[in-house]
Amino acid sequence: MKLQHNLGGLEGLDPITPELEVFVEPWEKRIFGIHTAMMALSNHLNSSRPDYKIDQVPTQFKSFWTWGHLRMGAEGIHPFEYFRLRYYEKWLGGISGFFVEEGYITQEELDARTAEILADSAKAEAPLPSGGDAAIDTQVEKYLREGDSPMRSQPAPPKFSVGDKVRIKNVAPGEHSRLPGNLKGHTAEVVKVYEGAFTYFFPTADGIGTPMPVYSLVFHAEDLWDESVTEPNVVYYNDIFEAYVEAA
Template sequence: MKLQHHIGGLEGLDPINFETKVFVEPWEKRIFGIHTAMMALSNHLGESRPNYPIGQVPTQFKSFWTWGHLRMGAEGMNPFEYFRLRYYEKWLGGISGFFVEEGYITQEELDARTAQYLEDSEAAPLPSGGDPAIDDQLLKYLTEGDSPLRPSTDTPKFSLGDRVRVKQVLSGDHTRLPGHIRGRAAEVVKVYEGAFTYFFPTADGIGTPMPVYSLAFKATDLWNKALTDDNMVYYNDIFEVYLEAL
């Protein structure tokens, strides 16, 4: 697993960015909008909750795209590039690479269009137009979302107050398990109702609906005592497949 998933409590990652603005540059809003539109037009929405009539939406985007895919693209980056680039620069790289991989544009076409905008953005205006049916789908998605909650079919393995240990799951692919809590003990402080799925199956076991728990870790069990104190508690929500009885 890449370095960027083991940074919980890691020292020396200066400089720390305390920027509070959601969007620092105007182009970042457009990247966020593109990502949102891709999620709202993803081909999996016909089987999601709520169900969307995505096959009737007149869009040329026919691919599978979710938050998970965006995160997977960031995880595939070289760790040094990951820390060098700003937040929406990572998004831009992942989304651009996805469109090339899916065949919507070639790398040569992307490079040529990029050079055109860099040379004179006013001479290369952005596309205009749109389709009201696509706009309606985007607004519906923004309002109703894409819920991972499913009816519970299995009894949760753990109960409130149980002591559990996070498994040492080693995965070179996409994961939802933070590196700094692997192998650590915790207490179950909440068992969420229902079961939760993930957008797609991963090599380390998530994808099918399963219970999710809120765990409480003693901060001193995770980090050097010089960096914390005995009264600090760290919470994390974890899929059941990542846990074992202590």
């Protein structure tokens, strides 16, 4: 299992200092904007909720890109690099790798452009290109307002009800997982069954992707961590896809 999937189970990490600024460096705003535009122009939006006529938008971006792809790119980083890099540096690495994999740019072109900008700091502060297509702007603004809902109709009744005791399956995470590693094998109680079913953006090796129920589960802290690092009567809540849950 990658360390990125098991942060809640690690001990001895340095104290975390919360970053109070949303964007620390100017370039972080740009990478956030690029990611947002990629989501707004993703080719899967023809079948999403709400309905987008994405095939009518004159964009040269023809790929499938979601929050899930961004997370998968970050999880694919070497663990040492994952902990070393800042938040938006992980974004930049994942997005850059995706553009190379999809053929929009070669690694050689990316390396050459990176070296050029690093050699001339003025280029790093250059203004964004002007112009562009108004239809693309309209699509991005619509996506920002309306998003891409994961909720779907319920294909089958939930397997569990409020009050049921359940156990988290010990499934291999593969390239990408939405299951915190330190919960595997532990028992919990169902405290809420969310209405409807929820899909994930794409199928993962550990079982999510198709519409399924999602549960809010409550764990006792002493079951997850050593008593020396917990306080009495502390509980921990986590929302979990049904694919990760079995009867206790």
